Amino acid sequence: MGTENTAKATAPTVGDKVYHLRLAKGEISPYVVLPGDQNASAHVENIWEDTKQLAYNREYKTVAGKYEGMDIAMTSTGIGCQPAEICVNELKKIGVHTCIKVGCAESIREDISVGDIIIPFACMRKGGAVTHYVQPEFPAFCAPETTKALIQACMELGYQYTLGVVCSISSYYIGQARPLNGDENSYWPTQGEGLIAHLRNSRISAIDMETAGTLIMGYLHGLRMGAVLGVNANRITGEWLDEGGQEKACRVASRALKILKEKDEASKSL
Amino acid sequence: MRELNQVLDPKTKDGKSYYLHLEKGDMPGYVIVPGSPERIAKIAANWENVVDVAENRHYISKKGLYNGMEQGATSTGIGALSAEICFNELQKAGVHTCIRIGTTGCIDPEYDSGDLLIPYAVIRKDGSSECYIEPEFPSFADPIVVMALSEACERLGYKYGLALEYTAGSFYMGQGRPLSDEPGSYWPSWANNILPDIEQQGVKVLEMDTGGQFVIAYLHGIRMGAILAVVANRKNNSFAYNNGEEKACLATSLALQILKEWDEEGKFGR
Numbered sequence: 001m002g003t004e005n006t007a008k009a010t011a012p013t014v015g016d017k018v019y020h021l022r023l024a025k026g027e028i029s030p031y032v033v034l035p036g037d038q039n040a041s042a043h044v045e046n047i048w049e050d051t052k053q054l055a056y057n058r059e060y061k062t063v064a065g066k067y068e069g070m071d072i073a074m075t076s077t078g079i080g081c082q083p084a085e086i087c088v089n090e091l092k093k094i095g096v097h098t099c100i101k102v103g104c105a106e107s108i109r110e111d112i113s114v115g116d117i118i119i120p121f122a123c124m125r126k127g128g129a130v131t132h133y134v135q136p137e138f139p140a141f142c143a144p145e146t147t148k149a150l151i152q153a154c155m156e157l158g159y160q161y162t163l164g165v166v167c168s169i170s171s172y173y174i175g176q177a178r179p180l181n182g183d184e185n186s187y188w189p190t191q192g193e194g195l196i197a198h199l200r201n202s203r204i205s206a207i208d209m210e211t212a213g214t215l216i217m218g219y220l221h222g223l224r225m226g227a228v229l230g231v232n233a234n235r236i237t238g239e240w241l242d243e244g245g246q247e248k249a250c251r252v253a254s255r256a257l258k259i260l261k262e263k264d265e266a267s268k269s270l
Numbered sequence: 271m272r273e274l275n276q277v278l279d280p281k282t283k284d285g286k287s288y289y290l291h292l293e294k295g296d297m298p299g300y301v302i303v304p305g306s307p308e309r310i311a312k313i314a315a316n317w318e319n320v321v322d323v324a325e326n327r328h329y330i331s332k333k334g335l336y337n338g339m340e341q342g343a344t345s346t347g348i349g350a351l352s353a354e355i356c357f358n359e360l361q362k363a364g365v366h367t368c369i370r371i372g373t374t375g376c377i378d379p380e381y382d383s384g385d386l387l388i389p390y391a392v393i394r395k396d397g398s399s400e401c402y403i404e405p406e407f408p409s410f411a412d413p414i415v416v417m418a419l420s421e422a423c424e425r426l427g428y429k430y431g432l433a434l435e436y437t438a439g440s441f442y443m444g445q446g447r448p449l450s451d452e453p454g455s456y457w458p459s460w461a462n463n464i465l466p467d468i469e470q471q472g473v474k475v476l477e478m479d480t481g482g483q484f485v486i487a488y489l490h491g492i493r494m495g496a497i498l499a500v501v502a503n504r505k506n507n508s509f510a511y512n513n514g515e516e517k518a519c520l521a522t523s524l525a526l527q528i529l530k531e532w533d534e535e536g537k538f539g540r
Contacts, residue, residue, distance in 0.1 A: 122391060122410035134471065137481075139408035141391035144432050147413050151538065161539050163413055165488075202403055203488060212408075219472070 011093070018090035021062060021075060022055040025094045028064050028073035031257040032091060033250060034084075034101045036210060038076035043247040047254055048072060059083060067254040070261055074250075077101070080170055081213020082129040088214065092221040098260055100146065100253040101214050104246060105166055105206035105229035106176070107236070108196055114242035116231045117159050117252060118206055120166035121147045124199075125212035127170035133220055140168070140212035141219075145263070146226030146256065153255035159248060164205030166229065168212035176207055177235075196235055206231065224260070228252045279362075287359040290331060290344065291324040297363050298333055300526045301342040302519075303356065304371045305479055313343045313371070313519045329356060336523040339530055346370075349439055350398035350482025357483070361490045368487060369415065369525060370496035371518045374477040375445065377469055377504050378431070384512025385500045386428055386521065387475050388419045389435035393468070396482030397439030402489055409437070409481040410488075414538050415495030415529065422524040423497075428517050433474035433498075437481025438464075445476055465504065475500070497522055 012019040033044065038061035045051045048065030055062045059078035066072065075091060077084040091099065105118055112118065123140035130140075142150075147163075154161040169175040177195040180186040199207065211227045218225040230245020280288035287293070302313050307330045314320045317334030323342070324331040333342040344360060346353040360368065374387060381387060392409040399409065416432065423430035438444030446464035449455040468476065480496045487494040499514025532538060 121413045122408040124404070124407045126406060135393070136405035137394045137409075138471065139391040139393065139410055139434075141408060141410055141434075144390045144413060144416055148417060151413075154539075163539070165408065165410075202407065203491070 018093050020057060020086050021060050021090045022057045023062055023090070023094050027054060027094060028062060028096065029071035030095055030097045031070070031072055031261055032096050032099045033072070033074045033253045033257070034077050034087065034099050034214065035074065035250070036077050036079055036103045040076065040102065040246060040250065041074060043250040044074045046247065047251055060087060068258055070258050072254060072257060077210065077214060079209060080128065081168070081210045081217065084210050084214040085129045085217050088218045088221050088223060092223060096223065098224045098257060099218055100150070100256060101211055101225070101227040102246065102249040102253045103208060103211065103229050104232040105208040106233040107206045107231045108200050109205055110236050112162055112205060112231055112234070114231050114234060114239045115244045115248070117154060117161040117245070117248055118164045118166065118229045118231060119147060119150045119161055120211050120227050120229060121163055122165050123212035123215065124165065124167040124204060126167065126175060128168070128210070128213040130213035130216045134216060138216065140215045142215060142226040143224045146224060146260065149256040149259040150226055150228050150252060152259055153252045157251060157255060159252065162205055165203065166211055167199050167204045167207045168210055169207055170209065170213070172209060226256065228256070286324070287362060289326060289355050290329045290359040290363070291326045292331060292359055292363040294362065294364050296323050297331060297342040297344070297360065297365055298340040299364060299366045300530060301344055301360060301365045301368050302371060302522050302526070303344055303346050303368045305346050305348055307345040309371060309515060309519070310343050310345055312516055313523070316520055316523050317341065328352070337527055339527050341523060341526055346479065346483070349478060350396035350486065353479060353483045354398050354486050357487045357490050357492060361492055365492065367415070367493045367526070367529060369419070369494070369522045370480060370483055371515070371522055372477055372479055372496060372498045373501040373515065374475040374498035375502040375504050376475050376500045377465065378474040379503070379505050381431055381474070381500050382503055383500050383508060383510035384514040384517070386423060386430040386514065386518055387433040387498045387500060388416055388430060389433045389475060389480050389496050389498065390416050392435040392437050392481035392484060393471070393473065394437050394481030394485060395439060395444060396437045396479070399482040399485035402486060407485060409484040411484060411495040412493045414532065415493060415525070418525040418528040418532065419495055419497050419521065421528050422521045425524065426521055428521060431474065434472055435480055436468045436473045436476040438476060438478060439482065441478055
């Protein structure tokens with residue numbers, strides 16, 4: 001590992017720690033939950049035991065703990081797929097191999113309500129740092145074994161879930177068809193008007209900000225990726241905010257990581 | 271409902287769909303879609319009570335009983351454009367689930383001719399799905415269909431893998447095959463990068479059809495997956511059949527039976 005003296009511009013470090021996340025190689029479990037919001041630490045602290053904050057720099061907070069006896073960690077990625085790029089790059093460098101993104105999604109279907117769980121096994125994407133990595137036609141997807149583990153986790157926890165295609169949009173206001181304000185002269189391109197209808201017509205279940213980019217960049221770093229989202233709004237019915245969805249998503253992600261770890265150990269012992 | 275007239279929904283003189291010559295109810299809900307019309311006979315070899323349903327151009331449709339379950343098969347022809355027509359008319363005939371059987375080139379040295387690969391997501395350069403939706407819409411197999419195909423291969427003891435695929439709507443140039451041995455033949459500089467770039471992206475298979483079919487079928491409301499028999503390994507420049515097609519046909523019929531059982535017990539949420 002690099003020290004202050006050997007740090008390179010192409011792979012910066014602070015002492016023996018990676019530059020943004022401030023974690024050293026081997027410092028956390030290779031099975032990691034990735035919320036966008038650093039405040040999701042409150043959810044994992046409700047679910048895990050022996051939690052300890054290991055690092056907190058900018059929007060990157062890392063908490064380690066035990067889920068049903070298994071070492072597990074959470075690192076927040078920040079908002080959008082650009083900070084997530086930095087996060088997955090540095091997690092890979094410290095030895096992480098499996099990540100499940102958790103977060104919020106806004107449903108665009110009447111039958112998926114706030115508090116519900118979506119497993120976004122594939123995503124459409126609009127913009128974001130991932131455009132620097134791959135051509136537009138490159139699909140955003142969860143590793144199939146992670147999707148399978150997430151389904152199993154929902155079944156074991158007794159949660160209803162939707163296997164859905166989500167559209168990750170690298171903009172919260174105009175990109176997600178939110179007028180800038182009530183002023184009639186404020187910027188409101190025509191694309192805003194038809195966006196939700198177009199996505200519904202394309203059989204998309206929900207929208208969010210960073211799942212697609214996080215999945216692709218994690219994949220390109222050689223990480224086994226997955227995602228599970230809690231619905232916090234419904235753009236069709238106007239329902240808004242339910243804190244329960246995020247915590248359910250954290251529970252599903254934790255359980256799915258445990259299922260994957262058990263599978264990994266079983267195949268090692270063959 | 272949109273009203274469809276003779277121009278928008280062309281029919282033959284006797285009221286059948288224009289290309290496939292099918293009427294609603296002619297085919298079962300679960301249908302196998304090979305590219306090659308010759309492969310229909312290999313699929314039907316695993317069935318009893320085989321019925322010839324329709325034949326026009328390269329679109330051949332048959333149905334029969336696999337272990338007592340009614341299944342259909344319709345050939346799509348080569349490329350996503352020909353397949354688009356097929357999915358449109360199959361959906362109008364009442365089909366809800368399709369599994370493509372194809373042959374493929376492989377760039378993963380772990381798999382050789384006769385092995386089976388199940389694509390779960392695809393980089394789509396097929397040329398027809400771009401007429402339907404933005405390039406960033408992902409091309410993916412239904413995750414439950416992927417599980418059913420995996421389960422079928424395991425029960426049959428076949429060597430199989432899950433794969434990220436690259437679909438090119440071109441067999442020669444688009445897949446990095448020089449047009450001829452002549453030094454002056456067309457060979458743009460980027461053609462040299464096709465194989466190395468997709469190898470960097472972790473692609474295991476490249477062929478002509480699947481990526482566009484997944485998107486177009488999804489937008490028709492059809493649940494879809496695919497299984498591909500390796501016939502060429504581009505890494506060691508080998509080409510052979512080794513019964514991969516026959517294995518894929520049997521695995522697909524079994525996978526449809528497994529899917530139907532899962533559907534009937536309501537095993538997975540939607």
